[in-house]
Amino acid sequence: MRAHVLRIAAAVAGAVGVSAIAWPVYGSSAFVSSLEILAPLGAVTTLLAGLLASHRGWIRRMRRQLGVLAVLGSAQLAAALGLFAALMFVSDHDAFFMALAAGYAGLVGLFAARLVARRALSDLDAVRSAVGQVAEGSRELQITVRGQDELALLAADVEAMAAKVASEERARRELVASVSHDLRTPITTLQLIAQGLEDGIFEADRMREQLALMSTHVRALGALIDDLFELSRLESGDVHWSIQQVQLDQLVQETIDAMRPHAEAGGVAVRAQLDQRLTPAQGNPEQLQRALFNLIQNAIRHTPPDGSVVIRAEPARGATVEVEVADTGAGIDPGLDGRIFEPFVQGPSRVAGQNGSAGLGLAIARGIVAAHGGRIWVARSGPGTRIRFSLPAG
Numbered sequence: 267m268r269a270h271v272l273r274i275a276a277a278v279a280g281a282v283g284v285s286a287i288a289w290p291v292y293g294s295s296a297f298v299s300s301l302e303i304l305a306p307l308g309a310v311t312t313l314l315a316g317l318l319a320s321h322r323g324w325i326r327r328m329r330r331q332l333g334v335l336a337v338l339g340s341a342q343l344a345a346a347l348g349l350f351a352a353l354m355f356v357s358d359h360d361a362f363f364m365a366l367a368a369g370y371a372g373l374v375g376l377f378a379a380r381l382v383a384r385r386a387l388s389d390l391d392a393v394r395s396a397v398g399q400v401a402e403g404s405r406e407l408q409i410t411v412r413g414q415d416e417l418a419l420l421a422a423d424v425e426a427m428a429a430k431v432a433s434e435e436r437a438r439r440e441l442v443a444s445v446s447h448d449l450r451t452p453i454t455t456l457q458l459i460a461q462g463l464e465d466g467i468f469e470a471d472r473m474r475e476q477l478a479l480m481s482t483h484v485r486a487l488g489a490l491i492d493d494l495f496e497l498s499r500l501e502s503g504d505v506h507w508s509i510q511q512v513q514l515d516q517l518v519q520e521t522i523d524a525m526r527p528h529a530e531a532g533g534v535a536v537r538a539q540l541d542q543r544l545t546p547a548q549g550n551p552e553q554l555q556r557a558l559f560n561l562i563q564n565a566i567r568h569t570p571p572d573g574s575v576v577i578r579a580e581p582a583r584g585a586t587v588e589v590e591v592a593d594t595g596a597g598i599d600p601g602l603d604g605r606i607f608e609p610f611v612q613g614p615s616r617v618a619g620q621n622g623s624a625g626l627g628l629a630i631a632r633g634i635v636a637a638h639g640g641r642i643w644v645a646r647s648g649p650g651t652r653i654r655f656s657l658p659a660g
Contacts, residue, residue, distance in 0.1 A: 270316045277308035303346060311342045389417040396424050405432035437608065444610035444625065448490055452483035493626040497609060500633025507550035511660040514547050514579045514587060515540050521558045522577060525566065533571030536562065541580035546660035547587050549638045557634040560627035561653055565593035568651065585659045590645065592652040598644055606644060607632040
């Protein structure tokens with residue numbers, strides 16, 4: 267109710283302002299006469315328009331709503347001109363032709379409003395139809411909308427939404443297929459071993475070997491499930507970590523020391539290059555170490571014997587620090603730069619599960635860095651692969 271009163275008051279104030287223009291030219295009587303005509307018309311029109319806006323359900327279709335609005339505007343114009351003609355023209359001849367002009371102007375206004383509304387509503391129907399297709403499962407959309415107005419932007423947003431939904435559904439299918447693949451191999455092996463144990467086909471001296479193999483596969487399954495659970499938490503934003511100052515030089519060195527036996531077993535050298543100006547970072551040390559562990563492990567896995575992995579840390583612009591893990595492997599296909607941090611993506615010629623990897627390490631690292639307010643990317647410079655990530659400085 268208050269909104270209606272404010273709109274009517276604004277319309278009356280506008281009528282006062284317009285009528286005041288006549289005062290200096292024709293005197294106060296012209297001001298009063300104009301105000302007596304404009305104020306009621308403005309108030310009534312504003313009230314009706316406000317009621318229409320507040321109760322759009324009365325006239326369900328938008329085409330009819332726009333039609334009523336056009337009729338309302340034209341009726342106001344005709345009424346105003348008619349009243350001015352009746353009250354201010356001495357000659358009936360002049361008043362008659364003024365009424366004709368008002369009627370013609372109203373009809374032309376209705377035609378113009380209908381023309382514009384028809385095209386706009388046609389575009390709106392196209393967008394609505396596209397949204398319905400998305401709801402029914404269609405993902406290949408091409409919405410034809412003329413112009414560059416808000417409806418064109420809405421159509422582009424709907425097309426982008428459909429493309430994103432299609433991409434997410436494709437990623438979900440790939441995720442299910444990859445998880446199924448990585449679960450099937452150890453489960454099949456466990457089933458075969460269990461069946462062999464049940465049938466008693468293993469000699470006593472091979473029992474310990476088979477039990478050790480079962481234990482290895484069980485640990486692999488547990489690690490995969492833990493990684494999937496962690497990735498799910500990161501992607502849903504369900505993280506509750508304590509944030510503190512982290513001495514990156516110590517964190518990097520501790521992680522390298524833990525990874526060195528694994529690297530040396532593959533003939534890969536691992537070393538650190540730390541900037542003397544390096545400042546602490548803000549983060550959770552355990553989670554940051556896990557992200558760094560995943561990156562180093564991935565680099566070692568893709569580095570041939572006699573190669574090397576170098577971990578660098580340095581201050582960067584904007585109160586951040588940057589950490590880089592660089593290897594001397596074959597590098598990453600440029601076409602994978604945007605996908606390498608997605609689950610189960612390892613390279614153009616590899617599938618998830620090769621070399622003991624389920625392909626979740628980089629995805630988890632990305633989630634951890636993002637949860638700290640940083641970003642992670644593939645840096646292009648020289649041979650091999652360089653993955654960098656940034657963190658807020660402490």
